[in-house]
Amino acid sequence: MKVALDVMGGDYAPGEVIRGAYLASQEFKDLELLLVGKASLIEDCLRSQKINFKFSIVDAPQKIEMGDSPALSVRRKKDSSIVKGIELLKNKEADAFVSCGNTGAIVCASTLYLGLIEGIERPGIALVFPTLRGLSLIIDVGANIDPKPLHLFQYALMAEIYFKRVLNKEAPSLGLLNIGEEESKGPEFLRETSSLLKENFSNFIGNIEPKDIFMGSCDCIICDGLAGNIALKVSEGFAEAVDYFLISEVKKDFLGILALGVLRKSFKRFRKMIDYAEYGGAPLLGVDGVIIIGHGRSNAKAVKNAIRASLREFETNINEEIREKVKN
């Protein structure tokens, strides 16, 4: 299987991205990696890191920066790693594309070059994250900030298939993120979505409140991109604040430092639980191809896990199933 990897995207690119590629090449047999980025930079980086593995380089001298306007940069920077990488997918020269770069540009280029699965109206970014009772999936976390009920309905359809095939759970539960459990709560478009989901999904459990996301009471959480992005990023920030606060509190006295030694394992497990790097990237569902968006702050392990997510999604061939389901 061939994965095109955007070597220029992410806060720690290209170094950590290339190290992630190396880790993936060691772990996954039959993986062919296409490193997309500025060729001279990739070669320098490999030399300085003294690592060696099987890969090809696809030269992409331009870079879309994190602050660039998605629509403009995708049109103007045809030689960027994001556009080049997605073109590889379009031309069947790669089976999946993985990038930790500008999310908006990835969404935009994917929609423009690959198109959407027939019948799907908008792509959505799904994210698998840990809860107290196992993994949950939330869609959309930022692709679509002007959502209509039909978009959210289609997210539910795609989330269900993804959860079934990639996370191996039959009939995962579906919930709609809203400010209250009651059907009467929230803005008009969420109330309409709720009716649509109720009519069409027997496993729809109704509105789910933001405070219950981490309890694991719902497998697939459906929401608009603004809400989902805020939910995701607030928890990330909160986790960091908690971590910082607890550690600085505990270190205030000598007994605390001793106790911290004892508790190291627990803290480690806690950090692992809240560490996005463990869970790989976020699949962009609805586009006609396998696209994984990694976190901007991805380290090598996160890049490796994003590549793993692309392998799993490609193997399960969920896009075919989505195509069939939307037809009906």
Next chain:
Amino acid sequence: MKVALDVMGGDYAPGEVIRGAYLASQEFKDLELLLVGKASLIEDCLRSQKINFKFSIVDAPQKIEMGDSPALSVRRKKDSSIVKGIELLKNKEADAFVSCGNTGAIVCASTLYLGLIEGIERPGIALVFPTLRGLSLIIDVGANIDPKPLHLFQYALMAEIYFKRVLNKEAPSLGLLNIGEEESKGPEFLRETSSLLKENFSNFIGNIEPKDIFMGSCDCIICDGLAGNIALKVSEGFAEAVDYFLISEVKKDFLGILALGVLRKSFKRFRKMIDYAEYGGAPLLGVDGVIIIGHGRSNAKAVKNAIRASLREFETNINEEIREKVKN
């Protein structure tokens, strides 16, 4: 000063609400409490709790339930504690109203009976919360789920005044909650709001990302009600999950239990940091009166602190200042 307290609102009403009233009566001199609720229930409750303090009872035999439709219940349940309490404010028989009941109904009844401050288009719920660097305020956390740039602009205006007067900080910084720091990010209405704030507030620091909320990098965070509600409730749920996870992890072995003993103080401080009960209720800004909305799960301490918040707001007379500022 006279505070009307909704004794029927909240998950632990009337018991904890009445105990909160008692605590407030002990702590704040010159406080006159009007307990609004079903008179017989209040009397029973006081008898069983064996507490005694100065108060009057305003009989309100109806109750607006948490799941009731705000608009309908406010019109149909004229004898509910929420409607009766807000009428006391309207008739100048009380200086402030405090309730832990149905948030939508409180917003609706306040707007209907008290009206908005002249020139203000929509009320907003503000919430003061702890960060790593002190207190911040976020507005709106759920009153207005269909926000226009002008509404958000007016939230900024009110937040600034509240922060200056009630939290005693000159020139608090203002930020707009959005999915990215760059001005180009987010939906149209947030981009327009950003321009408006930039033009009118010298202390506007631009977009603030959800992950930075708890870092305390911004005093007043402006957002739409859906986003704010999600930010707030997600962190609440996350805090609970963290708490639960850490404690259950640590208790897994004997050394962990010993270490937990040592760390008890730190955990306690952490819990206090994330305990909404410490920070009192949320002021409903923009309505022509002092309204404090308490958390649905308020215990006696939270009720007492919500009453304290109403006293502070009334004393500072910020509504007059808002009225003046909006005129210009």
